[in-house]
Amino acid sequence: MRNGILIFCCWISTFCAFAQTTTGKYVAFLACPIVRDSKAMPCWLAEKDGTTYYLGQQGSSASAFYPPQLKHQVLVEGFIQDPQKTSCGGIVIDPIVISVMPELDVACTTLLPAEDGLEPPAPVPFPKYEPFSDDTKEFQILYDFDSDYLTLHKTRIAGEAVRVAKIQQPARIEIHAYRGKSKLSDGTILEEKLAMVHRRAEKMFDVFVGLDISKEKIKVIEHEKALGGKGEGDYLNRKLVIKLYK
Structure with a gap:
């Protein structure tokens, strides 16, 4: 896996x-x-x-x-x-x-304005995307702070989760939504709004149902406690995890 x-x-x-x-x-x-x-x-x-x-x-x-x-x-x-x-x-x-x-x-x-000698580096190549393995059991999507917006990169992951779910035909699909805290260099703690947990979960539920995954198979779990707030790696707590169970 x-x-x-x-x-x-x-x-x-x-x-x-x-x-x-x-x-x-x-x-x-x-x-x-x-x-x-x-x-x-x-x-x-x-x-x-x-x-x-x-x-x-x-x-x-x-x-x-x-x-x-x-x-x-x-x-x-x-x-x-x-x-x-x-x-x-x-x-x-x-x-x-x-x-x-x-x-x-x-x-x-x-x-x-542009200034001589203050140029950006060469353009960064577009990231290369490889399909997820068909036996993948868990998918994770990371979010901007206080956002449920699905960028193109995040939408690709959601799409792959649906594709793999249709192949595996799991008995249960769990959608776990979280919110996080970020500690700034000056010690300030930023905490995402509680409502963000529900918004992330609801949007992903709608994505799965809209792509013909039976809603009876889907269980939404909203984790209300804000995670992180320690500094390095705080962004990893702004997430949604999709789990497939046989």
Whole structure:
């Protein structure tokens, strides 16, 4: 059996590196994202306590890096491997996980012009997706903070879970929904809303039923206690787990 998080990591290499033991200085903070234009592709930055960080480059919904949004703060969680390594004018955080915060913040509108010598790296190739093994028993989907939004990458995992369920014809399918806490570098603890557990579970239930999985087979389990809040790896607690039982 292939573990859901490992498969998820193989699909998105950024998460794969983060899920394993990672060296470097861990950082987690909230900030307004900044867009810097470039000769190639716009890049995303964030400034915190007078330091500018490089988050990633603008891409598409199929890119490994799903960009922030202006007029919304971004939660940044990741590692600084080398404080001297910069890109597009900011210290590189790699691996990195970002979450677009749902609340509107009209102060987050900074656009910077292109500057010679402040270019982003070469475009990151689209991640390669391999089908899940037909005998997979567990699938895991990770979420942005306080979000039930299914990006293209997450939708692929849900689709694979349905495909495998139709092959295995399990007697029972369990959908486990969780919420998490994230500890910022300044000690602040962010906790996801309780309602997020139900929203994630309900949306996945609707996905399965909408793709012709009998609702009588599906058991939804909502885990209300917020997990994490310790720093490194907190993003792993914002999740939904699908389990197939014979």
